Amino acid sequence: MTASLIETRRVSKNFGALRATRDVNFSLASGARHALIGPNGAGKTTFINLLTGVLAPSTGEVLFKGRDITHMAQAERVKLGIARTFQINRLFRGLSVLENIYIAISERVGAAPNMFKPAGKRRDIIDESMQLLETLKLADDAHHRISELPYGRQRLVELAIALGLKPEVLLLDEPAAGVPSAESHIILDAIDALPKTIGVLIIDHDMDLVFRFAQRITVLVRGAIFAEGSPKEIGANEDVRAVYLGQASHG
Amino acid sequence: MSAPAPAYDHSAARVLANRHRVRLWEAIPWLLAIAYYFAFPRYLGFGTELLVTVLFAISLDLALGYAGIVTLGHAAFFGAGAYTVGMLAFHGIWNEPVTGLIAAGIVAGAVGLASGIVLLRTTGLTLLMLTLCTMALLEEGANLAAEFTGGFDGLPGMVIRPLFGMFEFNPLIPRAQYLYALGVLLVGFVFVRALVYSPFGQSLTGIRENTLRMHAVGAPVRHRLVVCYMISAALAGVAGGLWAQTNAYVNLSTLGLDRAATVLIILVLGGYGRLYGAFVGAVAYMVLEHWLSQIYPTAWQLGLGLLLVIIALFARNGILGLFDTIMRRVKPKPASQ
Numbered sequence: 001m002t003a004s005l006i007e008t009r010r011v012s013k014n015f016g017a018l019r020a021t022r023d024v025n026f027s028l029a030s031g032a033r034h035a036l037i038g039p040n041g042a043g044k045t046t047f048i049n050l051l052t053g054v055l056a057p058s059t060g061e062v063l064f065k066g067r068d069i070t071h072m073a074q075a076e077r078v079k080l081g082i083a084r085t086f087q088i089n090r091l092f093r094g095l096s097v098l099e100n101i102y103i104a105i106s107e108r109v110g111a112a113p114n115m116f117k118p119a120g121k122r123r124d125i126i127d128e129s130m131q132l133l134e135t136l137k138l139a140d141d142a143h144h145r146i147s148e149l150p151y152g153r154q155r156l157v158e159l160a161i162a163l164g165l166k167p168e169v170l171l172l173d174e175p176a177a178g179v180p181s182a183e184s185h186i187i188l189d190a191i192d193a194l195p196k197t198i199g200v201l202i203i204d205h206d207m208d209l210v211f212r213f214a215q216r217i218t219v220l221v222r223g224a225i226f227a228e229g230s231p232k233e234i235g236a237n238e239d240v241r242a243v244y245l246g247q248a249s250h251g
Numbered sequence: 252m253s254a255p256a257p258a259y260d261h262s263a264a265r266v267l268a269n270r271h272r273v274r275l276w277e278a279i280p281w282l283l284a285i286a287y288y289f290a291f292p293r294y295l296g297f298g299t300e301l302l303v304t305v306l307f308a309i310s311l312d313l314a315l316g317y318a319g320i321v322t323l324g325h326a327a328f329f330g331a332g333a334y335t336v337g338m339l340a341f342h343g344i345w346n347e348p349v350t351g352l353i354a355a356g357i358v359a360g361a362v363g364l365a366s367g368i369v370l371l372r373t374t375g376l377t378l379l380m381l382t383l384c385t386m387a388l389l390e391e392g393a394n395l396a397a398e399f400t401g402g403f404d405g406l407p408g409m410v411i412r413p414l415f416g417m418f419e420f421n422p423l424i425p426r427a428q429y430l431y432a433l434g435v436l437l438v439g440f441v442f443v444r445a446l447v448y449s450p451f452g453q454s455l456t457g458i459r460e461n462t463l464r465m466h467a468v469g470a471p472v473r474h475r476l477v478v479c480y481m482i483s484a485a486l487a488g489v490a491g492g493l494w495a496q497t498n499a500y501v502n503l504s505t506l507g508l509d510r511a512a513t514v515l516i517i518l519v520l521g522g523y524g525r526l527y528g529a530f531v532g533a534v535a536y537m538v539l540e541h542w543l544s545q546i547y548p549t550a551w552q553l554g555l556g557l558l559l560v561i562i563a564l565f566a567r568n569g570i571l572g573l574f575d576t577i578m579r580r581v582k583p584k585p586a587s588q
Contacts, residue, residue, distance in 0.1 A: 052467070078469030090467070092460035098263045103457040104468040106450045112470060115451040118271035122450065126264050142263035165468060 001067070005030050005199045006051060006082065006169050011060030013046055013223075020046040021057070022224040028169060028199040035214035037205045039243065043223040044203045045087055048171050051201075052084050053077045054197040064169075078107075083167035085158045087174045087203075091146045097157055101129040104164040129164065136160050136161070137186050152179040159190060170194065172202040176209060188212070211235070219243075271448035280530050284433055288426075295429040299535050302432040303494045306439050308517050308529035310486035315515075316524030317447055318479045319459030321375060323511055324382030325487055327366070327389050328349065328359040328537075330506030332488025335359070337501030338399055340409040347412050348420075352492045359488020360481050362389075369482035371473055374462075383508070390506040405502025409495075420499065428497040435493055439486055446482070446525060455479055459524075520562055522569025531570050 004027040008115060013021040028034055036044050039065045049055040053074035064080055072080075092100050092114045105125050106112045112120060120126070133139045136156050146154060159175055175191070176184045194200060204210050209230075210217065217234040218228040227233075227240050234240055287298055307329055314320040332355035338556050339354065340346040370381045393400045400406065413419045418427035446452050458465050458472055495501045504510060513536070522531020539558065543551035566573040 015377055028324050074466045075469045075471055076469065084467060090461050090464040092457050092464065093458060094460050096263060099453065102267065103453055106453065107468045107470050111450045112454045113451055115443055115449050118448045119450045119453045120268040120271050123268065130261055139261060143266060144262060161468060203467055
């Protein structure tokens with residue numbers, strides 16, 4: 001087994017009496033394509049929030065390349081190379097698509113604290129932003145404000161911002177939710193085209209996407225790991241079918 | 252300027268690459284200010300007050316319009332600057348104007364830094380109330396420390412040395428004051444303009460638009476906000492120092508809610524987060540105030556109130572925002588600039 005990039009050890013998160021995450025031992029190796037599935041309210045997003053530092057765990061540890069980052073702030077973890085997308089778009093709505101990407105990349109390359117060189121003179125950042133937008137078929141929308149874009153296109157910007165950070169660990173919280181099926185392949189293609197070395201964890205309810213993408217699947221039920229294995233194993237697991245897959249087919 | 256050919260000659264890339272360039276129309280406010288000097292020699296006192304107010308409004312625009320820091324206490328810094336200049340001059344310590352302004356900026360910036368570190372942990376209504384409290388504390392402090400500040404009466408009749416040793420600040424013919432204020436405003440404006448078009452300024456707009464996302468792209472959000480608040484406070488302090496020098500007195504009004512609310516109204520009126528809103532708002536507000544108070548000495552504020560209601564209902568982005576909307580209606584969206 002390859003060295004793990006990000007890892008949790010017996011991580012739990014309680015909100016009062018609600019145990020949103022229970023004793024989760026999880027490891028994402030470099031190059032992994034891992035999916036996290038589970039019924040609504042299973043604590044999938046909470047788990048991502050624990051990995052990214054939005055929430056601090058009640059007990060347990062989070063490690064990045066063996067280093068304890070349990071109490072590290074979110075922004076510092078991003079600097080280490082942990083990026084995410086949000087289940088509900090969190091974009092700079094009043095700014096143009098290009099500016100959205102520019103902000104992310106200028107943080108990554110350390111240009112953002114610069115007060116006196118015009119942003120427009122960093123052609124390198126602008127070019128990299130445009131290049132990224134081009135790969136996501138967003139270049140023609142680059143001058144539009146986010147608030148002028150349809151929701152599906154906004155989802156792509158959400159992904160583009162995370163990609164602009166050139167992460168080593170990428171956490172995708174339902175990246176294709178709300179994207180019209182005609183466009184969802186752009187998101188899938190972009191995920192497929194990611195560098196093989198980065199570890200990707202994806203949450204999604206779309207089982208076609210999950211089974212196409214993942215080499216490994218973790219099933220979370222009521223905050224605890226219910227099952228973990230290859231897509232084949234998970235697909236054949238009767239218990240998983242009962243709690244989740246079966247349920248989904250009724251929906 | 253011969254920049255290397257951009258890899259992506261896309262209209263959006265061009266707009267971003269060129270937005271910091273100085274446009275021809277940007278000379279208009281400065282030409283008007285010079286024209287005013289010759290056209291209204293009898294109203295240069297009013298003109299000076301206007302220029303100082305523009306500078307103050309620009310400082311607020313940086314914090315409120317760009318970084319989205321909601322504050323109702325910006326006069327705290329204006330007053331800190333004004334009292335710095337006032338106390339130094341009144342007590343015979345220092346009365347050279349330019350260095351006096353620098354001192355005003357440093358003191359106000361320090362107040363901004365100290366209060367920002369504490370206050371900027373909060374947002375929204377809490378932040379609004381805390382900025383108000385900071386200002387009230389300073390005002391009461393200035394009121395109580397009468398030995399140094401003159402208390403309720405302020406510090407009248409302070410002597411300011413001639414500018415560059417040559418230009419006397421004559422209270423009756425405030426020509427030197429007007430040009431001095433114009434020069435300081437120009438320097439302050441060029442500084443803020445560079446700042447808002449820099450990557451730092453871009454990151455401030457990011458914080459304004461979505462703080463949570465800024466954390467998620469790895470930005471040290473609070474650090475940026477504190478730095479921005481400090482710079483904004485220092486500029487407000489320079490404006491306050493300028494006010495004290497050109498009026499040759501300081502009183503508690505420099506620290507009051509009245510001044511803080513007025514500058515906020517000016518910015519909303521002109522349009523915040525757009526650099527020139529401060530100019531348009533200050534001119535509109537002060538000219539209207541001047542005119543209304545002459546024709547309705549008792550109820551002039553009613554007119555301003557009505558105008559504000561109209562702006563709030565129909566032009567949320569202020570006069571400049573309204574102008575933008577009209578231009579977009581008249582001229583269908585250009586594909587590039």
